[in-house]
Amino acid sequence: MKDIFRVRRMWRQPGELKRRYDVVIVGGGSHGLATAYYLAKRHGITDVCILEKSYIGSGASGRNTTIIRANYRTPEGAAFYRESVALYERLSAELDFNLMFSQHGHLTLAHSDRGMVVSQERAEVNKLLGIKSEVIGPARIRELCPQLDLSDRPAYPIMGALYHPPGGIIRHDAVVWGFARAADRLGVEIHPYTEVTGLERDGDRITAVETTRGRVEAGQVVSATAGWSSLVAGLAGMRLPITTHILQAFVTEPVKPFLDVVIVSGQLHVYVSQTDRGEFLIGAEIEPYTTYKGTGTLSFLEYSARHVLELFPQLERVKVLRTWTGLCDLSPDYSPILGKTEIDNFHLSAGWGTYGFKAAPIVGVTLAELVATGKTPELIAPFALERFHTDTLVSELAAAAVSH
Amino acid sequence: MSFLLPCPHCGPRPVDEYACFGEVTTRPAGESPSLRDLTEYVYFRDNVAGVQREWWQHRDGCGEWFLAERDTRTNEVLSISEPEPAPPV
Numbered sequence: 360m361k362d363i364f365r366v367r368r369m370w371r372q373p374g375e376l377k378r379r380y381d382v383v384i385v386g387g388g389s390h391g392l393a394t395a396y397y398l399a400k401r402h403g404i405t406d407v408c409i410l411e412k413s414y415i416g417s418g419a420s421g422r423n424t425t426i427i428r429a430n431y432r433t434p435e436g437a438a439f440y441r442e443s444v445a446l447y448e449r450l451s452a453e454l455d456f457n458l459m460f461s462q463h464g465h466l467t468l469a470h471s472d473r474g475m476v477v478s479q480e481r482a483e484v485n486k487l488l489g490i491k492s493e494v495i496g497p498a499r500i501r502e503l504c505p506q507l508d509l510s511d512r513p514a515y516p517i518m519g520a521l522y523h524p525p526g527g528i529i530r531h532d533a534v535v536w537g538f539a540r541a542a543d544r545l546g547v548e549i550h551p552y553t554e555v556t557g558l559e560r561d562g563d564r565i566t567a568v569e570t571t572r573g574r575v576e577a578g579q580v581v582s583a584t585a586g587w588s589s590l591v592a593g594l595a596g597m598r599l600p601i602t603t604h605i606l607q608a609f610v611t612e613p614v615k616p617f618l619d620v621v622i623v624s625g626q627l628h629v630y631v632s633q634t635d636r637g638e639f640l641i642g643a644e645i646e647p648y649t650t651y652k653g654t655g656t657l658s659f660l661e662y663s664a665r666h667v668l669e670l671f672p673q674l675e676r677v678k679v680l681r682t683w684t685g686l687c688d689l690s691p692d693y694s695p696i697l698g699k700t701e702i703d704n705f706h707l708s709a710g711w712g713t714y715g716f717k718a719a720p721i722v723g724v725t726l727a728e729l730v731a732t733g734k735t736p737e738l739i740a741p742f743a744l745e746r747f748h749t750d751t752l753v754s755e756l757a758a759a760a761v762s763h
Numbered sequence: 764m765s766f767l768l769p770c771p772h773c774g775p776r777p778v779d780e781y782a783c784f785g786e787v788t789t790r791p792a793g794e795s796p797s798l799r800d801l802t803e804y805v806y807f808r809d810n811v812a813g814v815q816r817e818w819w820q821h822r823d824g825c826g827e828w829f830l831a832e833r834d835t836r837t838n839e840v841l842s843i844s845e846p847e848p849a850p851p852v
Contacts, residue, residue, distance in 0.1 A: 600806035601808065647782070649785065651812045651835050691806050748803075749802075750798065
């Protein structure tokens with residue numbers, strides 16, 4: 360009986376670093392762990408180590424607002440996230456770990472004619488790709504979310520919404536732990552508190568990775584370091600089209616469950632969901648200046664609270680429980696930078712801005728395939744770093760900025 | 764934490780009053796730069812964790828454009844300066 364209270368480790372305690380690994384993954388977040396898992400699972404490559412400067416899932420993976428959706432605007436983006444949602448739907452079973460994925464639907468509110476046009480555009484792109492997505496009017500919104508203030512009271516009354524039924528929320532820490540446990544069981548080594556301090560480059564290849572715990576030789580190197588991507592690429596002498604910003608979020612004290620859909624408003628710069636614990640989880644827009652200092656601002660709390668009350672006036676007396684920030688790596692076109700670089704054996708998962716978490720499984724699948732076969736999968740070809748040199752951007756601004 | 768940024772005209776004001784236009788970049792030299800030089804200039808950034816020279820405008824104040832040196836690890840503003848006149852074209 361006492362056995363049920365025993366603390367069980369979910370993955371092995373890390374030993375010493377080996378001298379060499381076939382694949383070294385920098386960054387122990389959802390992307391790095393997913394890549395390691397699929398490398399081992401689908402390609403039999405298990406001589407893999409993950410180097411994480413803090414604890415596993417300490418960065419963006421543990422700080423996002425846990426929203427999963429596929430209703431992007433560009434065909435490239437929507438097709439990519441469609442696969443991600445499909446993987447997430449099967450992930451609890453695959454990892455044998457309850458990720459508490461609830462697909463109660465995702466509503467992107469429109470408060471203007473322009474907002475309605477953009478919603479319509481996204482709905483059409485989505486439908487063509489087989490993604491469930493439609494524009495609905497206030498009557499249907501009231502059915503789906505009677506708690507919303509649909510009256511003329513707010514400064515920007517709600518005119519309609521883009522409704523995306525498969526959208527929802529997931530337990531983000533569980534995604535990290537599930538991938539870590541599954542990767543560990545397949546033989547991947549996870550090394551937390553091991554910061555990468557240098558990348559040894561010999562011409563077009565990275566030969567070794569220097570860390571705070573010693574030097575390891577690497578067959579291939581993957582960087583999945585979100586807000587720190589420019590710094591890691593800088594160690595290899597490479598510049599990226601990325602700027603680092605903080606994104607903030609906060610939760611209220613827990614209240615009785617009364618919101619099951621995810622509500623997003625681009626106009627009010629805010630997204631709202633209620634967690635399984637009853638807390639209202641609210642996020643907004645990145646701070647406009649670049650910074651690596653992860654401290655929150657009062658102005659964020661003020662405007663987010665004000666905007667949320669436009670949607671849910673009944674939250675007026677609810678207290679804020681805690682706030683936090685995360686570092687985001689913003690690319691110029693609001694699309695990720697994924698795959699090969701000009702260094703032969705150095706691969707990137709970067710430029711994820713505020714939408715990386717929802718892509719974790721598909722990043723794992725496609726990056727693992729690239730590392731294993733050397734060929735860029737079709738699905739991620741549009742997101743290559745090279746697109747900035749050929750000036751063929753994939754503009755996801757309309758569906759990615761704020762619209763979570 | 765939010766921080767104060769000194770405007771050359773108005774003195775220290777909350778950062779929310781300003782628009783940030785990113786790190787100072789150098790235009791590609793020469794008459795007809797290559798596509799690579801141009802895209803490098805337009806899209807790629809140093810994005811340093813450390814002291815960065817950057818463009819600011821006091822958008823919700825006097826409207827002045829100026830340069831600041833700021834440590835992106837602490838948001839401490841080390842100095843501000845007026846931009847130099849653009850070289851004759």
